[in-house]
Amino acid sequence: MEGVTPTRMELLQIRKRKALAVKGHQLLSEKRDALVSSFFDLIKKRKKAREEMEKVVEEAYRAMMMAEMAMGEERVRDMAEKIAMERKVEVKGKNIMGINIPEFHLEAGEMPEYSMLSTTALMDEAVSKAMKMLDRVVEVASIEGSVQMLGREIEKTKRRVNALEYIFIPRLLNTLTYIERQLEEREREDFFRRKRIKALLEQHED
């Protein structure tokens, strides 16, 4: 045991540290459990949102194909290229148990304007389907972002809990027993020394 001076002061100090570590371990493992339970809810939500998104993406693809069949692929691609509308997302941070989680809000966006003469209703249909699709994509992004942040936090918390449980606290316990034994040994030595001196003194007097 290097770096440890077996004194009573040290003993008291390490006892205090051990109490703190145990308390911290308890708090952290509670945090971990809470995180994991909300993590599971989130995973369920994510699955649903993803299924929804896949369906909508499929629909949007089909609508675009229909428009292409009616107007020709090149024309549709051309129109798509020329659409100048840009929908922005607003990012807000949400705080769940001390973790910053991004939350996205998509601007509504208006139907883009293009020439009525050169397009058919199918093109309008395709655009409106595509716009709806983007809403779902942003929703999935919000949820998956939360999953990502929460997952990372869980990993970190787990590592801390384990470090306390398997390394830090056992080490403190070891040091504690070491100091206690050293102190006891010193007491025994002292006791013996006193006895010995007393005996010597008595011999002297005789």
Place this chain on the structure above:
Amino acid sequence: MKIAVIGDKDTIALFRMAGVSECYGEEEKFDEIVKRDDIAILVVSGKFCNRLRSKIVYHRLAKNLPIIVELPEKKEEWEDTIRKLIVRAVGVEVE
């Protein structure tokens, strides 16, 4: 903030209609987009999901924004990077 897309021509056309102007067709753009701070969401679609997999996994563990949404074409050939993250966090496969 904006949305960006890396995908094939069809996907790009579709997202353009939806109001996304940052559309790219090369996987090399990934690093560049990830570094930008005006992009909130990056959609990676189709074959690019598999090609960029290791980069996506790393990004998910190390950085916050942009959030990457994968849009695989064939689900069977796609290895879900979010699922990987879930396994890392809780140690078990969650359905």
